[in-house]
Amino acid sequence: MTNSPFTPGLASGRLSAEDYASNFGDLHDPLDDHEALVAADRCYFCHDAPCMTACPTDIDIPLFIRQIATGTPEAAARTILSQNILGGMCARVCPTETLCEEVCVREVAEGKPVIIGQLQRYATDKLMEAGVHPFTRAATTGKKVAVVGAGPAGLSCAHRLAMKGHDVDLFDARPKGGGLNEYGIAAYKTVNGFAGAEVDWLMQIGGITLHTGKALGKDLTLDALKADYDAVFLGMGLGGVNALRAEGEDKSGVSDAVEFISDLRQSEDLSSLPVGRNVVVIGGGMTAVDAAVQSKLLGAENVTILYRRSRAEMPASRFEQDLAASKGVRLVFNAKPVRVTGNGAAQALEAEYTMSGPDGLKGTGETFTIPADQVLKAIGQTLEGAPDALTIEGGKIAVTGPGRTSMEGVWAGGDCASGGEDLTVTAVAEGRDAAEDIHASLTGA
Numbered sequence: 001m002t003n004s005p006f007t008p009g010l011a012s013g014r015l016s017a018e019d020y021a022s023n024f025g026d027l028h029d030p031l032d033d034h035e036a037l038v039a040a041d042r043c044y045f046c047h048d049a050p051c052m053t054a055c056p057t058d059i060d061i062p063l064f065i066r067q068i069a070t071g072t073p074e075a076a077a078r079t080i081l082s083q084n085i086l087g088g089m090c091a092r093v094c095p096t097e098t099l100c101e102e103v104c105v106r107e108v109a110e111g112k113p114v115i116i117g118q119l120q121r122y123a124t125d126k127l128m129e130a131g132v133h134p135f136t137r138a139a140t141t142g143k144k145v146a147v148v149g150a151g152p153a154g155l156s157c158a159h160r161l162a163m164k165g166h167d168v169d170l171f172d173a174r175p176k177g178g179g180l181n182e183y184g185i186a187a188y189k190t191v192n193g194f195a196g197a198e199v200d201w202l203m204q205i206g207g208i209t210l211h212t213g214k215a216l217g218k219d220l221t222l223d224a225l226k227a228d229y230d231a232v233f234l235g236m237g238l239g240g241v242n243a244l245r246a247e248g249e250d251k252s253g254v255s256d257a258v259e260f261i262s263d264l265r266q267s268e269d270l271s272s273l274p275v276g277r278n279v280v281v282i283g284g285g286m287t288a289v290d291a292a293v294q295s296k297l298l299g300a301e302n303v304t305i306l307y308r309r310s311r312a313e314m315p316a317s318r319f320e321q322d323l324a325a326s327k328g329v330r331l332v333f334n335a336k337p338v339r340v341t342g343n344g345a346a347q348a349l350e351a352e353y354t355m356s357g358p359d360g361l362k363g364t365g366e367t368f369t370i371p372a373d374q375v376l377k378a379i380g381q382t383l384e385g386a387p388d389a390l391t392i393e394g395g396k397i398a399v400t401g402p403g404r405t406s407m408e409g410v411w412a413g414g415d416c417a418s419g420g421e422d423l424t425v426t427a428v429a430e431g432r433d434a435a436e437d438i439h440a441s442l443t444g445a
């Protein structure tokens with residue numbers, strides 16, 4: 001170890017090998033059999049269960065918890081996966097504290113929900129570890145569907161279509177499938193190459209051919225896909241990033257938070273990744289929290305999140321905010337960046353306090369400076385490369401019902417499509433529902 005958290009500027013190898021390993025271990029230890037039974041026993045198996053209504057993929061939560069309680073976790077996994085084929089990843093990354101667990105009657109009554117996410121992980125891990133794929137394909141229909149984007153939306157759509165007997169060509173611009181599961185989700189939420197293993201497991205259904213390094217708009221055109229296939233699904237996510245619109249954005253040390261996380265996720269050796277001594281992350285969503293926490297875990301001495309609105313308005317959940325604070329990240333609210341200063345490389349960030357008024361958010365004129373040799377922009381992503389022929393609404397591909405775009409024969413879902421929250425579980429639900437609609441339109445079923 002040549003560097004330490006106090007080494008100025010951007011530097012790699014700030015920590016010992018043991019510290020990297022323990023910092024990037026699993027966020028939650030998996031439940032053992034006994035812990036799972038105890039947790040399942042807390043469920044009241046509610047009729048009209050509110051947890052189920054809050055799940056974007058409508059998993060029958062009381063049923064799968066009962067199946068765990070009766071010692072049949074593989075059956076529980078089947079219940080989960082029949083609604084959400086990426087139930088293993090969702091068990092790790094869903095903000096359950098604002099979905100199923102928030103409305104669990106035990107949370108409402110006692111402030112302590114049934115740990116639905118961890119139970120879901122227990123069940124799906126059991127099945128996947130056994131190497132079992134619980135679904136089989138229907139007889140082939142002879143129909144071919146092109147799916148663009150192998151993220152959660154595209155994978156879920158492809159799997160459901162393959163299960164119904166259609167042949168699917170799944171195209172992705174990147175070298176690996178998985179989308180943000182592989183390149184974006186925080187490393188400590190999905191350890192030991194789980195994202196890749198889950199894609200391999202999902203592909204066991206058969207009938208899906210993954211073509212990596214194939215980008216729509218570069219290697220493929222929508223016209224050609226429409227001519228060659230019976231239907232097209234677009235699940236291309238949001239590939240662009242918003243500009244900071246602050247002076248000095250071009251200085252070295254200023255970069256995009258998603259790119260920073262992607263480099264981290266793909267790194268074979270975390271000690272080779274440079275991180276600042278003083279890191280400032282700009283933004284208020286999950287990406288901001290993930291970038292800040294991972295900078296700290298890589299050995300940055302000081303990490304600050306700068307968010308332009310109040311704590312209550314922050315898109316990251318209270319759990320995520322507390323996670324950041326527990327790792328030593330400082331959260332500064334009601335402040336926006338003005339300029340990055342430094343001679344070529346970033347050295348400090350000048351910021352201005354903000355206040356909300358009848359005309360929206362305004363600077364108060366009061367400024368302050370934070371040392372910053374690394375500035376990470378986590379201020380939202382934008383749609384990139386969507387075909388011109390499609391109607392765009394609010395910066396996303398406009399869809400109605402189960403993902404129908406303005407063009408006949410073309411569906412869209414996940415982050416690139418209008419409606420729904422930008423979450424893994426929502427993308428899975430939208431991919432699945434579009435597949436059902438494609439199936440109905442191809443077969444009249």
Ligand SMILES: Cc1cc2nc3c(=O)[nH]c(=O)nc-3n(C[C@H](O)[C@H](O)[C@H](O)COP(=O)(O)OP(=O)(O)OC[C@H]3O[C@@H](n4cnc5c(N)ncnc54)[C@H](O)[C@@H]3O)c2cc1C
Pocket residue numbers: 093094095148149150151152153154171172173174177178179180181184185186189214215216217235236237238239258261286287290385413414415416421422423424425427
């Ligand atoms: C840093 C970060 C952390 C997050 N953490 C969480 C979390 O903890 N929990 C949670 O629920 N959600 C989280 N999210 C949100 C979640 O990852 C997304 O909502 C989800 O991945 C959307 O799935 P998708 O399939 O629509 O898009 P993506 O996952 O973005 O997948 C789109 C795929 O399309 C490919 N593609 C793009 N353009 C083209 C093209 N022109 N041609 C071919 N292929 C193309 C991409 O390479 C990619 O593989 C996070 C997001 C980010 C950025």
Ligand code: SF4
Pocket residue numbers: 042043044045046049050051052061062065103104105106114116
């Ligand atoms: S709301 Fe809570 S107690 Fe009721 S079924 Fe769901 S997990 Fe069980």
